[in-house]
Amino acid sequence: MFNWNDLVFFLELARQNRLALAARRLRVDHTTVSRRISELEKDLSVKLFDRKTDGFVLTEQGHRLLAIAERIEQEAGNVPTLLGTGDASASGRVRVATMEGIGAWFLAERLVELRNEQPGLVIELITERHLINLTKREADIFISFVPPTGQRLVVKKVGSFRLALFASQDYIFKHGVPENRDALASHTFVDYVEDLVAIQPVRWLLDVLDPTSVAFRSSSMHAQQNAVAAGVGIGLLPLFSARKNGALIPILSDEIQIFRDVYLSVHEDLEFLARIRIVTKHIVNLFKRDVDALQAI
Known part of the structure; x- marks a missing residue:
């Protein structure tokens, strides 16, 4: 039986x-x-x-x-x-998947906030360069820069973030500040490793130019940011990470403004689970509450 x-x-x-x-x-x-x-x-x-x-x-x-x-x-x-006997609490594991940069620099510390309100929840934040397959239960919630496709997925845009060009004081001292977009062609850049880019929208530097001189490449946005701060070249970086490093100086911030949308996805079989609802609501509220951290220079 x-x-x-x-x-x-x-x-x-x-x-x-x-x-x-x-x-x-x-x-x-x-x-x-x-x-x-x-x-x-x-x-x-x-x-x-x-x-x-x-x-x-x-x-x-x-x-x-x-x-x-x-x-x-x-x-x-x-x-x-x-039955009217419960509260707004939940327990259990919720696995949230996203890209490395936004996971480490924006979501991690803010997801910890939820722990204080919901001590029974365990958040597992995993970062990947490729799109997560929610249909195969690789994660419960997926935060991405492109809306994923798949059967029975609930996908919603939750916000957007801005990127800007940054350089270090050392780089500016040696090479000067470009006066306009056209002047960028003579400068050196930091970028992604082209053949390791799994999601094309992260090749955001192409929204500005296709650089002829690249001094450093990495599959890690964190590594790129450190390289820019060390003075090796100019990088196009999300504000949610770059603003935390005082060594980074914005360049042409009025002229060049690049944005990427952020999407939250969950499988419809999980959408109404209490623990999923609570984490999803918290993430949606984060993108509304902390819009300055995502878009303000």
């Missing part, structure tokens, strides 16, 4: 992909997780996971059960609120 309690083990293994990680979160032995999954598969007469060298991967039937199990989890979590 199907045991409802086995869904707890199924959900955690589906999210963690490994027995040891799922067992650690459930505070049981990994053999217990394996046994409960085997019993669930036997009771339902389906194979839910493919056992591979890099972990457990959901089968087609497993993905179907995941959607059902998450709806059950959502309804169970809403019981106290629906």
Whole structure:
């Protein structure tokens, strides 16, 4: 007979992909997780996971059960609120994925704020250069510079940020300040490694010019900013990071104003889970509240 309690083990293994990680979160032995999954598969007469060298991967039937199990989890979590006995708190893990720069320089410290209000939540912030696949549950929430595509995704624009050209005092002392956009052609720049750019909108320097002289390239925006501060060249940097470094001096800030939109995405199966709703609302409010940090020189 199907045991409802086995869904707890199924959900955690589906999210963690490994027995040891799922067992650690459930505070049981990994053999217990394996046994409960085997019993669930036997009771339902389906194979839910493919056992591979890099972990457990959901089968087609497993993905179907995941959607059902998450709806059950959502309804169970809403019981106290629906009965008027609960509060606006939530618990559990929420994995937020985004690009390195905005994750490290903008989101990290602001997501910590939520911990004070919701001590039962654990936020996992992961940064990637490529677009995250929410359909495959690589994350719960995705913050990106382009709207991702995929089945049953809820995508909304939450704000935008500005980029500006910056250089160090040392660079300006040696090479001077360009008087206008045309004068930039004779200057040296810091940029991304072209063949490692997974999301084309991050090649934002092309909105200004295609530089003929590049002294330093990196796949890391953080590394680029440090290189600009060290005086190797001019860089086009987001204000949310550049404004935190006093060694960076804005150049042609009135003439050159580059913006990128920011999108928040979540799979519709997770959209109304209490913990997802709380984190999503917090992120949306951050982009409204801290617009100066994103756009003001």
